[in-house]
Amino acid sequence: MPGLVLADRAPAETTSAPIPEPAPAELVRAYRTMVFARAMDERCLTLQRQGRIGFYVPLQGQEAAQVGSASALRPEDWIFPAYRELAVALVRGIPIQLLIDQFFGSGGDELKGRQMPNHYGYRRFNFVTASSPVGTQISQAVGTALAARYRREPILTIAYFGDGTTSSNDFHAGLNLAGVFQTPTIFFCQNNQWAISLPRERQTHSTTLAVKAEAYGLPGVVVDGTDFRAVYAAVAAARQRALGGGGPTLIEAQVYRLGPHSTSDDPKRYRTDEELNAWKARDPLARFKLELMDAKLLNEDQDHALWEAARQEIARAVAQTEATPPVPPLSFFDDVYAVVPPALQEERRSLEQLLAAGTVRP
């Protein structure tokens, strides 16, 4: 498997069945998703600068890791994302209209304007709603895997998180539980080298992040996260093992966050242009494009058309979102509980009166 190495001294487990290479059509589809994600990212950064959306978390540099991992899953597998997994959402088939609606917190947002941009999730896509506190999804993913196994449903769960999040309480709790109960779970760490301003080597003194698997008796693998095929192979192998009863895997995909941590961040304060440029030379999109062109699966015109189609579809979605009425003012009282309790009804009524009297305005 290209670019895939077993972590330093991690208990090596090799799967019996060989992992099939993705078919050419799959490769092109994957590339198209990566283009789409990159185009979304560029557009959303602009929307944020223009003040049309409030905040944005870019994913540039992590497209191959995300598309490669998500492509190796099946739709019934449950995804527990962090906040940077736009390309995973696209692979899952979540309509970009939904995502743009969420970024705007508009009336079309199925989350009803409750969360900051990038913190979305859709039950019908088995894509669990993200939160901001890092790591909490990791132990939850283990619980869901336990539940699925209890029901004898042959699915797995995958938790996405970053290098910094390996320091969280839930990383420790989640991986330990998964080891003890041998749950069908993949822990997919996108090591993008930075946790805001903290570099990977000051996050932890371990040789790799994958080696942490050994603390829980799990296999840990390091994979070149700029290489779609390598990531795909690693995740497909881990999936096969998990569903065969072989238990969980920790995968460290080595990537780089090419952009800022978020639109609130200025990476020039803490990292050098040299480092950035070295990684820009390994841009996963550029690499994949060359590979596809070498394999005669893509030419420049087709590439250009992919970008154009993506930009147009995104523009249409933004236009539609901006034509959508805002979330109804009293809707924020819903979904605290299954049924609005009396005291909260009273609070809602009091706000309704203030709105009706024009004392406060939406």
Next chain:
Amino acid sequence: MPGLVLADRAPAETTSAPIPEPAPAELVRAYRTMVFARAMDERCLTLQRQGRIGFYVPLQGQEAAQVGSASALRPEDWIFPAYRELAVALVRGIPIQLLIDQFFGSGGDELKGRQMPNHYGYRRFNFVTASSPVGTQISQAVGTALAARYRREPILTIAYFGDGTTSSNDFHAGLNLAGVFQTPTIFFCQNNQWAISLPRERQTHSTTLAVKAEAYGLPGVVVDGTDFRAVYAAVAAARQRALGGGGPTLIEAQVYRLGPHSTSDDPKRYRTDEELNAWKARDPLARFKLELMDAKLLNEDQDHALWEAARQEIARAVAQTEATPPVPPLSFFDDVYAVVPPALQEERRSLEQLLAAGTVRP
């Protein structure tokens, strides 16, 4: 070093200077402390059964691990105990009168009757006051080590904890911080095979507990915790490395809890007599006694005298504690803050009035 093995695949670091064997007098002193601890344990279990103290946590089976580790420290090193470290306290020279006072929560208790038995600590002995929530002392010990290094004071800190506590948040946070900052800290895990009713192999799927060190880039060692010399050597080596700037070490001392988890526990519910008996055959006291007798450092009469002396001293301390007046009734309002704030003074006054009126009784 007898009984000492490097953890499975942990990064091996060997110290340059050889660790000196303890002198014969030190060995005898160590044995005497182990006898003392065992005698205290037996007495306190009886006191609890008689209802004279409310609760007790025995240490039987862990004496060699505790005395061995504590003997390799210097008095200026800071100890962060869990709740089972009676023999460590004895090595540190904490007078048994203080301990017995604490167990009774009597007026002589320097902790002023604030805590359950076994949850003690004495600043002048660099023995930090224990709490019940497991693991919290681990990250604290790292902070103290950082503080000492900041002040250029050549001491180390040692955190004691059990096998179950490797699953705690603070184990993860503490070892990771220690790795990143290379603090002079020893993480001393007494793997007594059980966390109340959960056996070690269902606590975590890792091969050993020491191997968890690798997740933080630390050396991890496994040591036979029933062997005084092996434990002493492991801790002395770790201390030497830490003070030489070589960073922290995780030590797993393999022992067995021969008694119940606490006086509230009935181990018959979850473990077999066979297992218990197998470990009884490895009783650290019996082993050490034989070694000392072989080396002509001890004979039966001397052993008997040690036991007698211990029992008498304990009996005297218990008698003195029972003759001590109880903690003053209003003292529980002190030490919440440096100075009792007005609202709390008011609460104290109101209780004082109720006491004065005889409405409530101490």
Next chain:
Amino acid sequence: MTELTLVQAVNRALRHALQNDPNVILLGEDIGVNGGVFRATEGLQKDFGAERVIDTPLSETGIVGAAIGMALYGLRPIPEIQFQDFIFPAFDQIVSELAKFRYRSGGQYPCPLVLRAPYGGGIKGGLYHSQSNEAYFAHTPGLKVVIPSSPADAKGLLLSSIADEDPVLFFEPKRIYRSVTGEVPDGDHRVPLGTAATVREGTDVSVFCYGAMVPLCTAAAERLANDGTSVEVVDLRTLVPLDEPALLASVEKTGRAVIVHEAPRFCGYGAELAAILAEKALYSLQAPVCRVTGYDTPFPYALENLYLPGVERIAEAIRSTARAG
């Protein structure tokens, strides 16, 4: 009907739920082979298997995180925290995740589970085996908080909690796990959440309480009956959602309110009750509201009997409230 202790009633409710709903799963430390350190889960692993009554590693973070993951998938997990004092490693999962999952997903991901934990003092447990932490959770929108005071309510409220569509924190007064016995209906006994119980009617002073304080308040009320003071004792049972009509109705009748809990006074649950009275029953109040609570210190070991509200302190507070104004 069967005569049971409170902890037996909890056990019966769990057994009933395991028997009748395959989605019910128990998980926690020492709950399986050992039957729980208070024996609340005694016999359940034996009868329902280790897949449904799960002994977990020592991680409250993991217990609650995993339980949330199970609930998202459609199970009805019932995690146990061994002592409420040890709930804090799970605080992030409870407050950031459990309480907010339904909300943040726009209603897509309900997260119904019942987190059980024994709470409270009076067992010589010192700082870390005695606390009453209900106020933290009562202040967290998205959670329900339930505290029973009798065997029948323990079973009935627990079964209602398990059936509820929202996350419920179910705190059990360990001090009266065994000291209180009572008749408990067999089968699917339910006590609805959100309804207080007037355990003793009276006309002069209202006493609001819950959990282990209820028997003490009742004892104090009986004592005062001898002096000719008629005391109404209201057991709130559900702290969230609060039965506000019951609170207000009682004070409208008596004009006087005493609030009793074990937790420290400052920003405790009693503050909310007093605040509601100051907002909505001011004109009914004939005397200052009075709180009888744990003092604003950590929970002491040797002097816990002075720290905790006892019958005498409660009776004295009722007496002076009856006289005031």
Next chain:
Amino acid sequence: MTELTLVQAVNRALRHALQNDPNVILLGEDIGVNGGVFRATEGLQKDFGAERVIDTPLSETGIVGAAIGMALYGLRPIPEIQFQDFIFPAFDQIVSELAKFRYRSGGQYPCPLVLRAPYGGGIKGGLYHSQSNEAYFAHTPGLKVVIPSSPADAKGLLLSSIADEDPVLFFEPKRIYRSVTGEVPDGDHRVPLGTAATVREGTDVSVFCYGAMVPLCTAAAERLANDGTSVEVVDLRTLVPLDEPALLASVEKTGRAVIVHEAPRFCGYGAELAAILAEKALYSLQAPVCRVTGYDTPFPYALENLYLPGVERIAEAIRSTARAG
């Protein structure tokens, strides 16, 4: 005197402390090289070195645990939590350890440190970058809780907190980090803990508030002055220990109380204020106590301006409290 924003005043206080006390150490996520995500620690690592201004791994548990260990040893650590919303992984260390160390050791181990965290809404931060969690800590004996509302107070209260012998949670209203500027005394400016400030005198209604609500309450008071209602605005500044005499004196004067905070109402800090009034100022109260607070829901994103108390809602509450009774 220098004209500063609130966040600059925080920075000056930290700089002053680092300069004058070698025991002061700062630690937290992104506080060093990056100068803090709100720039509160800008320039400090450059000037005082990486041993005194420490960038830590992503673990609030570890940050607070290590800070406690430093304080035990005699340093004065000032840990930062990046957003108050992310304090929960450290909740166990704060509530079980920090708050109880002095007590449980019988006074042997004081644990003075200042835990700083930006709090509150109004920055479009949604559920997890907007919360006001002060009530959890105010309910925890052993902790002090301080919230400044102006640049001068930010510096003066922070320097007093650093000098204090007890652990202090210092919550900074991030919404007004830059929107409020004011004259700040140079040098060792101190504002004593435990004293409220009457930021506006009045005779008809008392308004109690803190942090980012203070400027809004003052604006509401000004608006009502035009209608002939004289409003007193009291900035509590220190939530624990509360300046109870200031609370009671103001209500004795005005007979009417409005309490304002961003946090949800139920069991919020305002409940304690209302409870104290119901206990100790009942006979002064000419109108029901009124709380203006965040609603009892998680913090919403798109509709935060409706969720948060604004000048209009506060003014309306004052107006109807002035008329009531």
